[in-house]
Amino acid sequence: MASTQRVAMSEGVTWTVLGEDFRVAEPVEQYLEYLRSRDCSPNTVKSYARALALWWTFLERRAQAWDAVGITELGTFVGQLRRGEVAEEVVVLHGRTRMADATVANRARAVMGFYHYHAARGVEVAGRLYETVRARPGGYLPFLEHVARRTGRRSSVVKIRVRTKPVPVLLPAQMAVIRDAEASWDAAGAVWSGELRYRLLWTLLEETGLRLGEALGLRHCDWKTGTGTTAQVEVVPREDHPHGLRAKSGHRRVFIGSALDRLYGDWVWALCEAGADVELDDWDNAYIFCNLRRGPRFAPLRPESVYKHLGVRKKDVPGLPPHMTPHWYRHTHATALLLSGVPMHVVSRRLGHADIQTTINTYAHVTEDAELRACADWQKITRTWGSRHEG
Incomplete structure (x- = not known):
């Protein structure tokens, strides 16, 4: 099976992926080098390398070329990830603990990022794993949608829904x-x-x-x-x-x-x-x-x-x-x-999130719960109807 390999460099420690023949998986290494050039942390490179080692194992065991895959192979891979069978020599028939949806999503995201990079380099099959999404008139438009309104947005054809869990807090x-x-x-x-x-x-x-x-x-x-x-x-x-x-x-x-x-x-x-x-x-x-x-x-x-x-x-x-x-x-x-009412964008800057969407995805439930609790005092809300009507 493919494996991750720790590499000590003059700039620090990084990670790469080796195939069954103990040679560097060149297409994967190209993508990991791209991540390094974007100044991604070694932990991020390590996480992506581990996910791509599983993908490379999946391909080698099926004798499948990395640049000749489609949606069927990706779907099969995600299913094996959920069941923990990607790197297994023997598939067990009895039930086992399923992999967490968030872990599956993170590993699938690394694989799709790998193909998104190669699509930009002109690999034909990688381009078919993404679709161009255009905004529909009258629909909800996300932030900065006008930037992509003419050409559309590139969206992965593989989407994994993850149930958001409230983050743990201390009293x-x-x-x-x-x-x-x-x-x-x-x-x-x-x-x-x-x-x-x-x-x-x-x-x-x-x-x-x-x-x-x-x-x-x-x-x-x-x-x-x-x-x-x-x-x-x-x-x-x-x-x-x-x-x-x-x-x-x-x-x-x-x-x-x-x-x-x-x-x-x-x-x-x-x-x-x-x-x-x-x-x-x-x-x-x-x-x-x-x-x-x-x-x-x-x-x-x-x-x-x-x-x-x-x-x-x-x-x-x-x-x-x-x-x-x-x-x-x-x-x-x-x-x-x-x-306490601090705006979301201020919290995002204080936490150092590169994208406010990260803050929204992680902590949206906090403001939503506060807004919903404000609806609990129904008597107080209905009393305002009369005062507005009289005004």
Whole structure:
């Protein structure tokens, strides 16, 4: 079967796909190189490579040329994905756990992206897997539809419906209890006791909606302390993080409150007391979240260490959801902003989404539920009829 292969390059780590003969699947590699040229993250390339390795396995086992497929082959592939049979030597007859619709959709999207790329390169069969859709008069027109009104939009012939699930969120009390479990302020001694580093991390994720990788990639020069102005954190795209972390959505500024800014100041003071100001040659480019006891002192903290620490906290602190991850803070941040009436486009910019449609697809249920709840007070609504009629 085809497989994904990790490749170490001077620019970092990437992934490619090998066929049954252990040679690089050239058409797939061309598409993956296109993704790299668009500055897609290594994790995105890895995810697409895994999906395309399954597709290549499907083709090789059927002795099917990649540029001689049609809708029938794609439909069969999607069916095998759902049943988990693409890479199986023997197809079992008894029932098995179905693959999640979202996972099937993501893998099918990678395959269709592969053919969309080759259609642009002039591969005839790839072009037949897409259709030109023109807007019908009187119908709903999506955003910027006028741009494609004359030539139409290219749409994949393979469409997989995915039931949207509400994103998980944390309650204010849950976020407060984990903060207090990490570190508490001793008023008598005027010092913090506990894990101030993690209290700062959870507070930062809660207040900014940053991804964990973005937070762990912050350097001291990225934190602009408020000096008569509103404090802010800059998310800066870089390619040199020792653990491969990077800003997924490019450069952006996220404004923060004074309490979080003071907490960062306390953490800087704690680092200096630990000797960071003496040991670090370049303070500005040192990472904010760093090792103190394990590993090289003041080296950047690993995401695995954060997940391990959170696992311990979920056992020690009552009331925390057992499946909670750091990404729940991002969902909670977006949900809280939308419920408070912040416009969708502002939330999208704060989260760093490249396309507002991503924000809409993920959090549309928040505003919809709020609008539907507003209809619950039927008596209040009907009372306005009379006042409008009298006016």
